[in-house]
Amino acid sequence: EPEVTQTPSHQVTQMGQEVILRCVPISNHLYFYWYRQILGQKVEFLVSFYNNEISEKSEIFDDQFSVERPDGSNFTLKIRSTKLEDSAMYFCASSEPPGPGEQYFGPGTRLTVT
Template structure:
């Protein structure tokens, strides 16, 4: 069964450093998403991506964040200068032909900012 994969599973970084979280969505999917979940809290939408551009983003997704699909298979989330409050689980998800479709989530990357 196809699945979304994410690497690394756990990333530890120093405050102020840049991090790149990587995702490989399901191969024939067209819509891609990033979410974050701070420990003990709900899942929060960050950004959606379609046709090589951002289609929607939340207030959380400020200038410190960027997304890219560099090679047709990977989908990355970059945080330019990490803050302590960026510590969270980051989930990537993808969905199929339409936006109103079930999303398949990856296992997540736990980001710890020290």
């Protein structure tokens, strides 16, 4: 069964450093998403992406964040200058139709900022 994959599974970085989280969505999906979950809190929407551009973003997704689909398979989330409060589990998801119809989630990347 096709699945969304994410790398790395765990990343530790120092405050102020740039990090890139990588995702490989399901191959025939056209819509891509990032969510995050701070420990003990809700899973929160960050951004959705379609046709090589952001279709929607939350207030969390400020100028420190960016997304990119650098090739036909990867979808990345970049945090330009990490803060302690960026420590969280980051989930990538993809869907074939638009909207929340059925989003398939990856296993997540745990980001720890020290």
